[in-house]
Amino acid sequence: MADKVRVWRFRRIGGMDQAVLKTGEDIAALSELDPKLWVALAMPVAQHRCRETLSLLDEDQDGRVRVPEVLHAVDRLRAAFNSLDILFDENSTISMDQLKDEKLREACVNAAQIAGAKAEEVDASVVEKAISLYNGRSFNGDGVVVPESAQDPRIAGIIETLIASGYQAPDSSGKNGVDTAALDTFAHDAAAVLEWNASGAAMRSSLPDLPFDATLPAFRAVSDVIDDYFRRCAVLNLAGTPEALKNLETQMAAVLGSPLGDNAEALRALPLALPRSDGLLSLDTPYNPLYESDAKFLLAAVKTPYALEKGLDRAAWNRIAGDFGVYAAWAESKPEVGAQSIDPAVLDGILNDGSLEALRALIAQDLAEAAHAAVLHELHNILLLKKDFLEILRNFVTMDEFYGSREGIFQSGRLFIDGRELELCLDVRNPAAHPSMAGLSGMYLIYCDISRTTGEKGSIVAALTAGDADRIYVGRNGIYFDNDGLDWNATVTKVVIQPISIREAFFSPYKWLARTIEEFTAKRASTAEAGRQSQLKDIAQKAVEQPAKAAQSADQVVPKKIDVGTVAAIGVALGSIGAMITSILGLFIGMGVWMPIGIAIVFLLISGPSMILAAIKLRKRDLSPILNAEGWAINGRLKLNLIFGAALSHLGNLPPNSIRMLNDPYAPKKKPWPLYIILLIIVVIVAAWLLGWLDPVFALFRK
Numbered sequence: 001m002a003d004k005v006r007v008w009r010f011r012r013i014g015g016m017d018q019a020v021l022k023t024g025e026d027i028a029a030l031s032e033l034d035p036k037l038w039v040a041l042a043m044p045v046a047q048h049r050c051r052e053t054l055s056l057l058d059e060d061q062d063g064r065v066r067v068p069e070v071l072h073a074v075d076r077l078r079a080a081f082n083s084l085d086i087l088f089d090e091n092s093t094i095s096m097d098q099l100k101d102e103k104l105r106e107a108c109v110n111a112a113q114i115a116g117a118k119a120e121e122v123d124a125s126v127v128e129k130a131i132s133l134y135n136g137r138s139f140n141g142d143g144v145v146v147p148e149s150a151q152d153p154r155i156a157g158i159i160e161t162l163i164a165s166g167y168q169a170p171d172s173s174g175k176n177g178v179d180t181a182a183l184d185t186f187a188h189d190a191a192a193v194l195e196w197n198a199s200g201a202a203m204r205s206s207l208p209d210l211p212f213d214a215t216l217p218a219f220r221a222v223s224d225v226i227d228d229y230f231r232r233c234a235v236l237n238l239a240g241t242p243e244a245l246k247n248l249e250t251q252m253a254a255v256l257g258s259p260l261g262d263n264a265e266a267l268r269a270l271p272l273a274l275p276r277s278d279g280l281l282s283l284d285t286p287y288n289p290l291y292e293s294d295a296k297f298l299l300a301a302v303k304t305p306y307a308l309e310k311g312l313d314r315a316a317w318n319r320i321a322g323d324f325g326v327y328a329a330w331a332e333s334k335p336e337v338g339a340q341s342i343d344p345a346v347l348d349g350i351l352n353d354g355s356l357e358a359l360r361a362l363i364a365q366d367l368a369e370a371a372h373a374a375v376l377h378e379l380h381n382i383l384l385l386k387k388d389f390l391e392i393l394r395n396f397v398t399m400d401e402f403y404g405s406r407e408g409i410f411q412s413g414r415l416f417i418d419g420r421e422l423e424l425c426l427d428v429r430n431p432a433a434h435p436s437m438a439g440l441s442g443m444y445l446i447y448c449d450i451s452r453t454t455g456e457k458g459s460i461v462a463a464l465t466a467g468d469a470d471r472i473y474v475g476r477n478g479i480y481f482d483n484d485g486l487d488w489n490a491t492v493t494k495v496v497i498q499p500i501s502i503r504e505a506f507f508s509p510y511k512w513l514a515r516t517i518e519e520f521t522a523k524r525a526s527t528a529e530a531g532r533q534s535q536l537k538d539i540a541q542k543a544v545e546q547p548a549k550a551a552q553s554a555d556q557v558v559p560k561k562i563d564v565g566t567v568a569a570i571g572v573a574l575g576s577i578g579a580m581i582t583s584i585l586g587l588f589i590g591m592g593v594w595m596p597i598g599i600a601i602v603f604l605l606i607s608g609p610s611m612i613l614a615a616i617k618l619r620k621r622d623l624s625p626i627l628n629a630e631g632w633a634i635n636g637r638l639k640l641n642l643i644f645g646a647a648l649s650h651l652g653n654l655p656p657n658s659i660r661m662l663n664d665p666y667a668p669k670k671k672p673w674p675l676y677i678i679l680l681i682i683v684v685i686v687a688a689w690l691l692g693w694l695d696p697v698f699a700l701f702r703k
Contacts, residue, residue, distance in 0.1 A: 006032060015622075015639035018398040021390075024084030030074055030397065035067050035635075040396050042066050042633035046429060047409050048483045053388035056381055064631060070396060073385060080104055080382045092124035092387040107379040110372065124383040131376050135172035138366075141373030144169045145362040146177035155358050158350060162186055166338035172373075180363055187356060189337035190347045196335055197344050203330050208305035212327045215301045218294040219324045225272045225291050227321075230314045232275040245274070281312040399638060406647060410627060415448065415462040415490060417478030418471050421650040422446070424623075424640075425480070428459035430630055437629040438496045442621040443640065444469055447494035450480050452487075460490070461626065464500055465645030499618055618642060 006029055009020040019033060020026070035041060042064045045054040057065045057073055077084055082100050096119065099105045111130035112119035134140055138149040147163075150156040162168065162178050167186040169179040178186075236245065252270065267290040273281060283303065287295050299312060302320050312320075334340070339347060350356060394400040395409040402408030406423055415422040428434060428447065438445050444464040451457045460480060464472070472495060480490040621641075624634035640648070654660070 008033065010037075013403050014399055015637040016635075018400075021393060021398065021400075024087060027074060027084045027087060027390075027393065028078055030393075031071050033397070038067065038397050038635055039399050039638075040627075040632055040634055042631070043392075043396055043409075044429075044631040046427075048412050048427075049409050050388040050392055053384045053392065056384060057392070065392075065396070070393075073389065076382070077385055077389065081386075087386060087390045090387060090390055092383040093121055094123070094383060094386065095121050103375050104379050104382065107375040111376060111379065122379075124380060124387065127376065127380045127383060131373075131380060134373060134376060135174075137173075137369075139369050140172050141366060141369035141371070142172040143363055143367050143370070144171040144177040144179045145359065145366055146171050146173070146175045149177070149362055149366065150358075152358070155355065155362070158355050158359065161342060161346070165341050178359065178363075180360070183356060183359055183363075186339060187351065189335065189339040190342075190351055192335040193337065193339045193342075194344060194347055194351070196330075196333065200330055203326060207323050207327065210301060210305045210323075212324070213331075215298055216324065216328060216331065218298040218301075219321075220328075221294040222272070222291050222298060223321060223324070225288070226281070226295070226312075226317060229272045229275065229281060230279060230317065232271050233277070233279040233314075236275045237277045237279060248274070279314055280310065281317075283308065283311055402638075403644070410630070410632070411483070412460060413480055413482035415446070415460070415478055415480050417446070417462075417476065417490065417492075419652045420464075420467060422462040422464060423648045423650075424463040424465065425460050426626060426630060428461050428630070431459060433629040434461070434626075437625040439498075440625040441496075441623065442498055442618070443496075443623075443626075444498045444500050445494075445496040445626075446472060446492055447496075448478065448480065448490040449493050450488040450490045452489070456488075458488070459493075463623075463626075463640075464649055465621075465640060466649040467500060467651055469495075469497070469500060498621075618645075621645065 008026075009022070010017040011020055012018075016039065017037065018039060019037060043054070045051065045058050045063050045065060047054060054065055057069050059069050059072065074084075077087070080101050081098055083098075086094075086098055094108065096105055096108060099108065108122045109119045111117075111127045112122055114130040114133050115126045117126045117129075135142075138146070145159065147156040147159045150159060159178055162182065163176050165186075167178060167182040168176045169182050171177045248271075267288060270288050272288050272291055272295060273285050276282075281299075283299050299308070302308065306316055306320060308316060391401065391409065394404075395402070399408065402411075410426055411424065412427045413425050415425050434447075438461075441463075446462045446464060448460050448462065449457070450460055472492065474492050474495060476492045478490040478492070480488040482488065618641075619639075621639060623638040623640060624632075624636070627634050627638070
């Protein structure tokens with residue numbers, strides 16, 4: 001008999017056909033649902049909710065949860081529970097009869113016993129308490145033994161010694177202990193240290209009895225200048241005359257004539273001592289003060305071991321330098337490991353008296369509990385999935401959380417700014433990807449930097465999906481409340497301008513006209529003011545420069561009067577304007593009862609293009625580009641239509657039954673503009689009647 005074909009249910013929401021998850025069978029069959037029909041193919045782990053569970057799902061720890069990892073979690077849950085209907089409880093409580101896996105049933109009993117709770121019903125808090133108490137045991141299955149794990153005080157002391165030397169691993173209890181890796185590293189390092197000590201002992205047997213460790217720094221400080229001294233002696237011997245030292249003595253005299261510091265460069269140019277033709281460095285001769293202390297310390301130490309009676313000659317110095325070179329090479333090969341801090345005898349004892357084997361036996365005893373610890377952790381993970389997995393599916397397979405309750409897992413908080421509340425806010429963790437994605441969303445976006453007094457900082461993007469944005473600008477401040485209820489200072493850093501609503505588009509031409517008139521008027525007023533100030537300045541300058549006269553100068557230019565032609569031109573212009581007004585009034589009055597429709601058509605002709613363009617863009621408003629910028633892999637479009645967008649942005653509303661007192665004592669006094677306008681209309685009508693401009697209108701009524 002052929003397998004029964006599963007019938008999936010879909011609903012159209014957000015511009016996509018989204019699967020309906022109503023039963024545990026729907027979740028169990030997710031592997032049969034084409035991934036192309038999932039809303040998302042990948043979700044970042046860094047979300048404000050379910051972060052621990054998302055980290056659990058992220059098996060490869062790449063920071064994103066993908067479809068195969070979700071399906072693997074479904075398999076784990078199917079193996080754990082009798083029915084996946086239990087996921088719709090959305091809590092971390094489990095009863096024994098709901099578990100299919102026998103090991104998990106035993107883990108429930110163990111967790112209840114350890115935590116002192118009832119085994120019939122166990123939740124995540126009980127399991128967490130049991131894990132904490134279990135980790136506090138000497139043997140807790142993590143493969144790390146602490147000093148308390150050892151019954152033998154000597155072995156406990158060895159563990160403490162290893163920890164103090166840096167050979168340690170963190171135990172589940174929070175203490176430091178040692179594991180197999182730490183023991184292996186210690187054994188390797190201890191063998192290297194013992195081998196180095198043995199080679200040093202063999203080397204010392206062939207060298208004079210000399211405190212090499214104490215004198216090696218002095219040797220390194222003066223070895224070059226002693227070599228230089230013997231080379232200078234050889235040159236002096238080659239010259240064959242004491243007069244060769246005159247230049248050196250002159251140089252010394254010049255040095256004496258200037259202030260000297262301990263590190264004076266002039267002293268560095270001088271030899272350790274005055275060269276001698278016999279090539280001998282006397283132990284009692286004066287030395288260059290820059291090297292004197294190190295040279296005397298070194299020569300005093302080597303005098304007896306190397307039988308230096310009269311002084312140091314070249315041959316003796318070569319022997320000393322050779323021995324120090326051998327010792328220095330051995331010292332530089334010293335293993336820089338933690339085992340160096342342990343006494344060699346103790347190291348040898350740990351390696352050869354069976355202590356390491358005893359420690360490895362303790363670790364094996366601890367690892368024997370690993371299965372019990374692992375099943376407790378698995379039970380804890382299963383309970384986390386039971387609590388959060390359905391919520392994750394409703395933000396991964398579908399977007400029910402977002403479209404149903406406006407609480408998508410990606411929403412980070414709410415922004416309060418300009419007397420409104422914006423619900424659709426997301427953290428910006430990848431700012432480099434937003435410039436190319438923000439415009440594709442078709443949404444009016446407000447980017448803000450947020451900060452707290454504790455020093456925490458971040459960035460968010462908020463979508464303005466209803467109302468208008470006349471007072472939104474870069475630099476404006478607001479308050480942001482995250483999902484944990486913490487408040488942040490928010491400052492607008494960037495605005496991506498897009499249509500917000502049809503209503504805003506209707507009024508946009510008139511707002512643009514008002515702004516244009518204001519700007520033009522302000523510009524003309526500014527120009528006129530500048531011209532008037534320039535004229536006043538010229539008049540004042542002329543008044544100061546020319547002498548005062550009682551009468552006007554004969555050659556002064558008399559202002560030209562307005563001639564008759566100008567008056568005629570003004571009359572013609574007024575007549576044309578009147579004729580145009582008459583034609584418009586005649587057209588509207590001639591429409592009779594259809595006149596309101598005509599007025600509406602005029603408004604539509606003005607606002608229609610803006611409204612049509614806004615409607616086209618609002619139909620394309622899409623959240624998926626913003627989510628993709630933050631690392632999501634969204635399969636299709638997540639539309640935000642006008643109705644849903646209006647639910648995501650809220651204006652401040654007065655509480656019900658509020659009483660408003662409108663008598664503002666500081667409000668500017670209003671002028672009777674309506675009366676002025678009525679009087680102006682009456683004057684215009686009377687003037688038009690007297691001039692005969694209304695005759696065509698009256699003729700229409702007579703007909």
